[in-house]
Amino acid sequence: MSFTFGEKQPYRIWYQYLQTCLNDKDFKNKVNKNFYKDWHLNLVKTQKFDTWFNKHQHLFTDINTSMKISSGTKSNNSILVEIPINYSVTKVQREIGKLLSNKLNQPLSKFRITSNRPLILPPFDYFLYAYKTKRDNSDLTLEEVWKKVDEHIRQRQAKVKKQVSKGKLRSRFLMGTPLDKTARNKAIIISRNINKAKKIMTNVCKGVFPGNYSDN
Numbered sequence: 366m367s368f369t370f371g372e373k374q375p376y377r378i379w380y381q382y383l384q385t386c387l388n389d390k391d392f393k394n395k396v397n398k399n400f401y402k403d404w405h406l407n408l409v410k411t412q413k414f415d416t417w418f419n420k421h422q423h424l425f426t427d428i429n430t431s432m433k434i435s436s437g438t439k440s441n442n443s444i445l446v447e448i449p450i451n452y453s454v455t456k457v458q459r460e461i462g463k464l465l466s467n468k469l470n471q472p473l474s475k476f477r478i479t480s481n482r483p484l485i486l487p488p489f490d491y492f493l494y495a496y497k498t499k500r501d502n503s504d505l506t507l508e509e510v511w512k513k514v515d516e517h518i519r520q521r522q523a524k525v526k527k528q529v530s531k532g533k534l535r536s537r538f539l540m541g542t543p544l545d546k547t548a549r550n551k552a553i554i555i556s557r558n559i560n561k562a563k564k565i566m567t568n569v570c571k572g573v574f575p576g577n578y579s580d581n
Contacts (some may be wrong), residue, residue: 368418368422368425373418373482374486375478375484375486375574376414376418376425376478377414377418378486378489378490378574379478379494379569379574379575380409380414380417380418381487381490381493382408382562382565382574382575383396383401383404383409383569383574384409384410385496385497385566386566386569386570387406388410388411389500389566392566392567392570395567395570396569396570397570397571397572400571400572401572403421403424403475404421404476405421409418411463411505415521415555420475424474424475424476425474425476425477426474446461447463476572478574479573479574479575479576480575481577484575487518488558489565489575491514491517491518492556492558492559492561492562492565492578493562493565494514494517494561495510495514495555495558495559496558496559496563496566498510498513498514498554499559506552507551507552507555507556508551508552510554510555510559511551511552511554511555514555514558522559523537534538557580560580561578561579561580564576564577564578565578
């Protein structure tokens with residue numbers, strides 16, 4: 366299977382969070398090395414994502430399956446459905462979707478994105494960048510971290526200015542700008558971003574991306 370650019374992006378961010386965990390003194394010993402053994406963590410620590418993904422994209426490919434009538438033995442990758450013989454075809458068609466609505470369309474790859482909400486990817490970058498900026502510059506105030514993250518986002522936006530103007534990409538800015546310029550709210554925003562990054566990193570160490578990372 367060949368992944369498109371958009372299809373690769375969730376795995377890129379997962380990879381970058383894991384790479385950060387592996388090189389972070391507070392998280393490196395929390396990584397579930399058995400779960401990630403097929404990722405070759407020694408490579409993850411240093412390689413660029415695209416280089417690594419070229420040889421590991423098979424890890425994220427679904428197992429090929431086809432619809433068939435079970436002979437009576439349920440495999441791990443299928444569902445055995447019992448249909449009363451007094452059901453008409455019309456009734457089966459009417460009820461089968463409701464019965465299986467939460468059981469089908471599940472990915473069969475071992476490594477899959479786990480989220481109960483649609484993924485909006487840019488914030489994951491911002492969370493991680495905020496965490497790394499504060500970690501590597503402990504003397505910076507949260508307001509100063511906010512400024513660095515904001516500059517980082519603006520630089521990235523400048524690189525895709527043409528795509529944004531053509532409507533191919535959405536314009537992104539850090540919360541707190543331009544309407545909310547108070548230092549207190551900027552500090553709160555960055556504090557929350559850092560905490561979300563830590564929660565995601567904790568989830569990634571366990572083999573889950575992104576998992577639950579809400580403020581609750």
